[in-house]
Every structure is written in C-alpha cells, then in structure tokens.
Amino acid sequence: MSKKKPLSQGQLRRMRANHEKRLQRGNSDKNLPELQDNSLGPEQAGVVISRFGQHADIETADGQTVRCNIRRTIKGLVTGDKVIVRLALEQQSGIGGIVEAVHPRTSSLTRPDLYDGVKVIAANIDQILIVSSVLPSFTTQIIDRYLVAAEDTGIPPVIILNKIDLLNPDEADEIAAALQRYEDIGYKVFKVSSKSGDGLDAIKGLLKDKVSVFAGQSGVGKSSMINALLPDAELLVGDVSDNSGLGQHTTTTAKLLHLPSGGDLIDSPGVREFALWHLPAQRVGWCFIEFREFLGTCKFRDCKHGDDPGCALQEALKAGKITEDRFNNYHKIIASLDEQRHARYFRAATDEQ
Structure with a gap:
C-alpha cells in the first residue's frame, strides 16, 4: 500500500481557517445578556442534566430542573458535571439561573475531535456499559475498540450482549466462547434481551447507586434497553434496516436520566x-489489559509485535497467555490508526471549502 501524502501548506492553512470560523460561530451566543447579581438567590449545589450551547439544564438538590446561563469564565461544561448555581428570584425569558462554578471531576468521558483535540463529552461517570448484540452481527473487533477507548479514559467497562432472544443456536457456542475470553481476563459480562426482559434485573443491580453510560454501535439496542429500564425516558428507538443491517442513530443530545431502581x-x-x-x-497496547505484563519486555524497544525477533507478545501468544482473537484485533486497530488520522485531517483541511 502506498503512503498517504502529507497535508500541503495550503491544506493546513485552510484547516486552521476553518477552525477559527467554527470558534467564532461557537462564541456567537456569548453576547447574550446575563442575569444581574441582585436578581439571583443564594448559591446551591446542582448537576448538569444536559447542555445546550451557552445554556444548561441543571437539577438542584430539591429535584427541580432549571435552564441556566453559564458564566463566561466556565469552559467545557458537560452533562454529569457537579456545579454551583444561583437561581433567579424571577425567571426571565425562560432562563432560571446562572451556573457559577464547577466542581473537580472524578472522571471524564472523552472522544477525539478534529478541531478541539480530545473533547470531554460527559463527566463523573462510574462505569461504561459496552453494548453488543446478536443483530447487527456479533463481532469482538468492535468490542475491543470500545474496550481500548474505555481503558484509555480510566472508567471501568462492562460488556453487555443484547438481543439474546434472537440468538441463533448455530452461533451460540461461538459467541459464548468469545464472551468467556473476556471474563477470563477480568471483565464483567451480562446477557440480556430488552425485548423479553431476560437479564434486565441483573443490569438494574449493576446500575444501582452509580452513574453509567451506554456505548455501542447503532442498532445494538442501547435506547431500547434504556426504555426497558426507564419507560418514561421517551427515547426514540431506531430500527435496524432490513436491507443494510445497520442501525439508525437516534439520540441527539446528552441527557442524564434517573433510574427508578437506583442510579443514573x-x-x-x-x-x-x-x-x-x-x-x-503504545497506548493502544497498554489498553489491552492482559498485554501489560509483557509490554516493555521485548528484545527490541521498537518492537511492532509482528514477526519481530524476541517479541514478548508473540511468545505470550504461543504460550496461551493471550488469545489469538485479541492479538489479531490489536493489530487491526493499529493498522487502522494512520488511515483514520489521514482521513480526519484531510476532512478538516477541505471542510467548508
């Protein structure tokens, strides 16, 4: 495969110019008038239920939800942040208060962004529930990608196989063996059906007294599972296309939801x-938790863990200390990194031209 051409100086200039345009558009609503201090009550604790531009829905300790302005000095407020707010003595134009400060986060869920580097999308999360399913087809490669992302954030992941009511007996043993491999290296695995309700009680127990987030491809049933756990959530559910087998993404903004059985x-x-x-x-390799004891012990410091002589991972594979499936998925992820980086940067350089 030929090497991808590096970005030209012109492409880099256009990328930076597009970045500035986005920043200017993002700052356009910062000129909105703020509530005056003499119109606000005392400080009180709250949590961000959802974020909309320079406004956020804040839930206070007494359970009321109020749409608030955000002080211009506050950067990067996200769903799940614990904040200090002052509520308006009289509501003005639908705005009921101001977010004054943000408490330090115990954890941050992040994703890479073309223009902002690594972007925080939610905060103070206790666990990530990685949802896979029988339909679309079960694949450990996707699970491993989510596990790498979860390990990188430091937020404990849990694996959930959804739609077990659709499980074909011919593939049941293969899927069970794949899930057992994850359990063998220390991950929790649950099998559920949001349609029949099988396994949902175990999920309720898992979620109790914790802040959790669901992760997974479209069509695996994340929204359906949330609706089964919390019927009043009124989330849209996307059907899997009969033609393509791909799901339709339906959620449009981050929301914090309270479960009647406990937890958020x-x-x-x-x-x-x-x-x-x-x-x-190197970070991807570290995020494969069973690889960690072998990393740094290869004969050569720049070992690529392929056919390199003295590769500790290859030796661990031969000794049965790591599985072939996970080892292959690691290499597939590594092989995809350069192509993904090029695609992202090229899109940034040509966006909005």
Whole structure:
C-alpha cells in the first residue's frame, strides 16, 4: 500500500481557517445578556442534566430542573458535571439561573475531535456499559475498540450482549466462547434481551447507586434497553434496516436520566462511535489489559509485535497467555490508526471549502 501524502501548506492553512470560523460561530451566543447579581438567590449545589450551547439544564438538590446561563469564565461544561448555581428570584425569558462554578471531576468521558483535540463529552461517570448484540452481527473487533477507548479514559467497562432472544443456536457456542475470553481476563459480562426482559434485573443491580453510560454501535439496542429500564425516558428507538443491517442513530443530545431502581444513566450521542486515531500505538497496547505484563519486555524497544525477533507478545501468544482473537484485533486497530488520522485531517483541511 502506498503512503498517504502529507497535508500541503495550503491544506493546513485552510484547516486552521476553518477552525477559527467554527470558534467564532461557537462564541456567537456569548453576547447574550446575563442575569444581574441582585436578581439571583443564594448559591446551591446542582448537576448538569444536559447542555445546550451557552445554556444548561441543571437539577438542584430539591429535584427541580432549571435552564441556566453559564458564566463566561466556565469552559467545557458537560452533562454529569457537579456545579454551583444561583437561581433567579424571577425567571426571565425562560432562563432560571446562572451556573457559577464547577466542581473537580472524578472522571471524564472523552472522544477525539478534529478541531478541539480530545473533547470531554460527559463527566463523573462510574462505569461504561459496552453494548453488543446478536443483530447487527456479533463481532469482538468492535468490542475491543470500545474496550481500548474505555481503558484509555480510566472508567471501568462492562460488556453487555443484547438481543439474546434472537440468538441463533448455530452461533451460540461461538459467541459464548468469545464472551468467556473476556471474563477470563477480568471483565464483567451480562446477557440480556430488552425485548423479553431476560437479564434486565441483573443490569438494574449493576446500575444501582452509580452513574453509567451506554456505548455501542447503532442498532445494538442501547435506547431500547434504556426504555426497558426507564419507560418514561421517551427515547426514540431506531430500527435496524432490513436491507443494510445497520442501525439508525437516534439520540441527539446528552441527557442524564434517573433510574427508578437506583442510579443514573447518561445517554449521549458522543459515545455512538469511539474513534481511536488520537492514540499512539503504545497506548493502544497498554489498553489491552492482559498485554501489560509483557509490554516493555521485548528484545527490541521498537518492537511492532509482528514477526519481530524476541517479541514478548508473540511468545505470550504461543504460550496461551493471550488469545489469538485479541492479538489479531490489536493489530487491526493499529493498522487502522494512520488511515483514520489521514482521513480526519484531510476532512478538516477541505471542510467548508
């Protein structure tokens, strides 16, 4: 395969110019008048339920949800942030208060962004529920990509196989063996059907007293599962196309939802697809948790873990200490990184021309 051409100086200039245009558009609503201090009540605690430009829906300790302005000094407020707010003594134009400050985050869910580098999309999350399903077809390669992204954030991942009511007996043993491999290296695995309700009680127990986020491809049933756990969520559910087998993405803005059985869910379009192009190859390897004890022990420091002599990962594979499936998926992810980076940067350079 021929090497991708580097970006020209002209493309880089256009990319920077497009970046500035986006920043200017993003700042256009910062000139909106803010509530005056003498019209606000005392400071109180709140949590961001959802974010809309320079406004955010804040839930206060007494359970009311108020749309608030955000102080211009606050950068990067996201769903799940714990904040200090002051509510208006009298509501003005639908705005009921101002977010004054943000507490330090215990965790940040991030994704790479062409213009902003690594972008935070949700905060203070206790676990990431990686949802796979029987339809679209089950694949460990997608699960491993999500696991890498989850490990990179430091937020514990849990694997969920949805739509088990559609499981074909011919593929049941193969899928069970694949899931067992994840359990063997320490990941929790659950099997559910949001349609029949099988396994949902176990998920309720998993979610209790925690802030969780669902991750997974379109069509795996994330919204259907949320609706089964919280019928009042009124989330749209996208059907899987009969022709393509691909799901239609339906969630449009991140929302924090309270579960009647305990715990909170953050439903966000930002985790529909975890891109990995911002990660160096060494970091990807570290995110395969069973590889960690072997990394750095290869004969050569620049070992690519292919047919390199003295490769510790190859030796671990032969000894049965790591599985062939995970080892192959690691190399597929590594092989995709350069192509993804080029595609992203080329799009940034040619966007809006």
